[in-house]
Every structure is written in structure tokens, then in C-alpha cells.
Amino acid sequence: MGFSLKLQYCLVSVMVLLPAVCYSQDYFVKSRATYYGSPDCLGTPSGACGFGEYGRSVNDANVAGVSRLYKNGTGCGACYQVRCTNPQICADNGVNIVVTDYGEGDNTDFILSPRAYARMARPDTGAHLFAYGVVDVEYQRIPCQYSGYKTQVKVHEHSKYPNYLAIVVLYQAGKSEILSVDIWQEDCKEWIGMRRAFGAVFDMANPPSGDISLRFQVRGSAGLTWVQAPNVIPKYWKAGVAYETDIQLY
Missing domain, CATH: 2.40.40.10 (RlpA-like domain)
Incomplete structure (x- = not known):
């Protein structure tokens, strides 16, 4: 700038x-x-x-x-x-x-x-x-406060369904910092780490099919914690769309 x-x-x-x-x-x-x-x-x-x-x-x-x-x-x-x-x-x-x-x-x-x-x-x-x-x-x-908003996960515009998924978290409340993001791999029953592509954007090639569950490693008022967002991204996700979660990061 x-x-x-x-x-x-x-x-x-x-x-x-x-x-x-x-x-x-x-x-x-x-x-x-x-x-x-x-x-x-x-x-x-x-x-x-x-x-x-x-x-x-x-x-x-x-x-x-x-x-x-x-x-x-x-x-x-x-x-x-x-x-x-x-x-x-x-x-x-x-x-x-x-x-x-x-x-x-x-x-x-x-x-x-x-x-x-x-x-x-x-x-x-x-x-x-x-x-x-x-x-x-x-x-x-x-602390950040966003009245009327829960944390949202936006599918970044760079995403290409279904072969490349990039996400960014919006309306991140409190003093939290997102250190890493994992995606649930149903076929092998384990969490797989996404890559921090740049800034606040995390990505993965060949993401899982079906509804996508995420978990965030967060450093905030409660210390270092993991916060899960089950099925936060629908199976037929679209680039540029933000999906509201049932969680709030503090």
C-alpha cells in the first residue's frame, strides 16, 4: 500500500x-x-x-x-x-x-x-x-464484536468445484486468532490439515465430497483450543458464497 x-x-x-x-x-x-x-x-x-x-x-x-x-x-x-x-x-x-x-x-x-x-x-x-x-x-x-452475526466460512472466489477448495473465515469475534484449519476426511476417519495459502485463506486440492466439516485451532481468551464446525459447507458448494456456522470464535 x-x-x-x-x-x-x-x-x-x-x-x-x-x-x-x-x-x-x-x-x-x-x-x-x-x-x-x-x-x-x-x-x-x-x-x-x-x-x-x-x-x-x-x-x-x-x-x-x-x-x-x-x-x-x-x-x-x-x-x-x-x-x-x-x-x-x-x-x-x-x-x-x-x-x-x-x-x-x-x-x-x-x-x-x-x-x-x-x-x-x-x-x-x-x-x-x-x-x-x-x-x-x-x-x-x-475484542471484535459483530452484533447479529455468527462466524461465517466463505468459499473463496479462487475455488473451483469440486477439485479445489479455498476458504476464509468472516466475522471472527473476540480476540481470537486462527492458527490452522483441518478438514474431516470421512473415508479414512481423520482430520487433514488445510494449507494456509495466503493471509487468512486456507485451501486444499481434491477436498472430500459430501458435506464438509471443519475444525479450527484457535488462540483466544480460553487459550489454545480446537473448535469444530460440523457440515458447515454443503456438498454442492459454490465459490464466493459465505455459509453461516453455529459457532462463535472468541
Whole structure:
């Protein structure tokens, strides 16, 4: 990602809807943040996490690319409170963002969508904040919350039925991180590991026929656990379709 100092399209979008994340009481870490150019101030559907359109608009487009917090894709979907530290132009609470991409800036941990960057400013100071381009910030990890949504498993657009299956998890709540994904192989009665293809996308050639059961190795508030999602993907799955699960990852 790069970033732009153009803001003529962006300041009008400082008014936002309810965020999809909440606060936590963890300590703040000092860092720096910038933003990337976007004509509509939203995220990008081509982000490195592989979220597609979800990564463009989730959390009212308050999203970011990160560098070291990307964690080779494990950091995708994590939520952070980010606030700039200039008291004259920066709002006290800053903005709550979802990680949807990888990006490196000028010694920055966060490259925010223009909408998210604007939300760090006090009323009527957005232009001053954008003029800086790169600002000192502090951040903390917070739980993600998606009211009305359970965890979904999306069949990635790269999938080719029935010979190649790629998946990505959406609406990943809490502070959970998905370390690995297994798929149930009925004929040999065992779990087979899927490959982390890139970002948050896991894939497998020649997946099992029939309804597909998955299990996720999750690091979250309960420590390291396995969470199973039986028959989450139907036999005749389609690329680009998201299937709701009966689980929620925390």
C-alpha cells in the first residue's frame, strides 16, 4: 500500500455508524500510523488477507493494513483501538479498526482507510490531521464484536468445484486468532490439515465430497483450543458464497 494526502472525498465521511468493535482495558503501545489513497474512503477488496468485499466494507470501512501485526496472516481479522496523540487535533477515543490487509509505511504499524484515519480527528480538525500524513499513535488490541452475526466460512472466489477448495473465515469475534484449519476426511476417519495459502485463506486440492466439516485451532481468551464446525459447507458448494456456522470464535 501507499498513501495519499488527498482528502477531498474523505472528510464528508467522518460521520459514521455504530462500530463493530468495543473497548478493552489492555495497555496501549506507542507507534505511528498513516493512510492510503481511496476515492471512496473505504477499504480495498484486494487486501492481502483475502477477505474480498468484506475487507472493503466491514466495520463501516474502519479497516487497516498492518505490518508486524499481520503475523503472516494470523493477525487478519484482529481489532484494535488506534488513537493519535496530538491533543489539539486528535479525538480521545480514536477509532476501532479491523485488520484486513498488509502494508508498510514510514515506520508505521497501521495504514488506515481514509475513513478510519479521519475518525481519529476532533470535529473540524480532519484537514489538519490529513495534512500530517503520518502521525504518532497509541494502540491496544480489543475484542471484535459483530452484533447479529455468527462466524461465517466463505468459499473463496479462487475455488473451483469440486477439485479445489479455498476458504476464509468472516466475522471472527473476540480476540481470537486462527492458527490452522483441518478438514474431516470421512473415508479414512481423520482430520487433514488445510494449507494456509495466503493471509487468512486456507485451501486444499481434491477436498472430500459430501458435506464438509471443519475444525479450527484457535488462540483466544480460553487459550489454545480446537473448535469444530460440523457440515458447515454443503456438498454442492459454490465459490464466493459465505455459509453461516453455529459457532462463535472468541
